[in-house]
Each structure stands twice: as C-alpha cells, then as structure tokens.
Amino acid sequence: MVWRSICMLALVTAIAMAAWAGAAMAQEIVFIPNRVIYPGETITMDALKEVTLKPGKIIPPAVAIAPIELDGKIAVRTLLPGRYIQANGIREPWVVERGASVQMIFVSGGLTISAAAITLQPGAAGDFVKVRNVDSGKVLTGTVMADGSIRVSAS
Numbered sequence: 001m002v003w004r005s006i007c008m009l010a011l012v013t014a015i016a017m018a019a020w021a022g023a024a025m026a027q028e029i030v031f032i033p034n035r036v037i038y039p040g041e042t043i044t045m046d047a048l049k050e051v052t053l054k055p056g057k058i059i060p061p062a063v064a065i066a067p068i069e070l071d072g073k074i075a076v077r078t079l080l081p082g083r084y085i086q087a088n089g090i091r092e093p094w095v096v097e098r099g100a101s102v103q104m105i106f107v108s109g110g111l112t113i114s115a116a117a118i119t120l121q122p123g124a125a126g127d128f129v130k131v132r133n134v135d136s137g138k139v140l141t142g143t144v145m146a147d148g149s150i151r152v153s154a155s
Contacts, residue, residue: 028053030065030084037079043070043090062087092124095144103149104131104142117150 034049048070053059063084064070073090096102096119104117116134123129123144131150132139142152 028057028059030059031067031070032065032084033079033081035081037075039075039077041075042093043073043075043079045071060084064090094122095125095146095148096123096129096150098122100148101134102131104133104140104152105145105149106152106154108154119150 029050029052031048032051033047035047037043037047045067048067059065064073064087065084069087070085070090072093074093075089076091077089079085079089098119098121100119102117102119104115106113117131117140118134120130120132120139125144125146127144128141129144129150130139130141131152140152142150145151
C-alpha cells in the first residue's frame with residue numbers, strides 16, 4: 001500500500017514537472033503597433049501586428065499586449081511601431097463628450113428624478129464626471145452610464 005502511494009506521488013510529480021516545463025518553453029504572443037498611432041486615434045487590429053517573443057524574453061509590467069486590451073481603445077499618447085503599448089497610454093472611448101446635453105438621473109428606492117444637464121468634462125462608462133443642471137445651474141458629480149446618461153446620488 002505504501003509502495004502504491006509512493007508511485008502515485010512520483011507520477012503526479014512527474015506530470016506537474018512536465019506541465020511546468022511545457023509552460024516555460026511556450027512562447028508568448030504580444031501585439032504591438034505596426035505604424036505610428038497618434039493621440040486621440042482609435043486603435044484597430046489592422047494597426048497592430050502579432051509578435052512572438054523569443055524564449056526567455058520577459059514582458060515589462062503595466063503593458064497592454066492582448067487584442068482585448070487594445071482593440072477599440074483610444075491612444076492617449078503617440079504609440080510607436082515595434083514598441084510595447086503602456087497601459088496608461090490608452091483609454092476607453094468617451095461615452096459623453098464635454099459640453100454634451102445629457103439626461104441626469106437620481107434614483108432612491110421607488111423615487112426617480114430626471115433632469116437635463118450639460119457635461120463639464122468627457123467620460124467613459126463608469127467614470128465620475130461633473131454636470132451642470134440646465135434648470136438650476138447647480139454642478140453635480142455623477143457616474144457615466146453605458147447609455148450616455150449620468151447617474152447622480154444624494155450627497
């Protein structure tokens with residue numbers, strides 16, 4: 001019985017080591033610009049090229065390398081061909097632009113109040129932005145929703 005346990009342990013260890021060695025030998029694929037991408041430009045897959053890294057090459061921290069991290073994002077700074085794209089060099093596209101007319105919504109329990117507002121800054125979905133109530137002129141802060149409305153809360 002002990003011998004069987006030792007054999008099973010050896011087998012599990014061998015499988016784990018083989019899997020680890022295979023993962024260490026796998027080459028990583030990254031996406032980098034194939035041309036200059038200017039600030040404010042939307043990143044598309046045709047502006048990127050797939051590159052297989054040499055074995056042992058380590059990707060620096062805080063870089064966006066996968067298509068899901070890059071496709072449809074907006075360049076914040078100039079992105080150069082052949083270079084990694086820093087995560088802080090891209091952003092989500094704006095859902096609302098500065099000066100846009102939006103619907104401001106306050107919800108508390110069963111109470112829903114909506115009013116017209118003007119955005120004082122641009123924002124992507126989930127961002128906090130300042131808006132000015134068209135009727136009262138009061139400036140409020142709210143969360144940009146995916147549909148372009150602004151959700152405000154009691155403060």
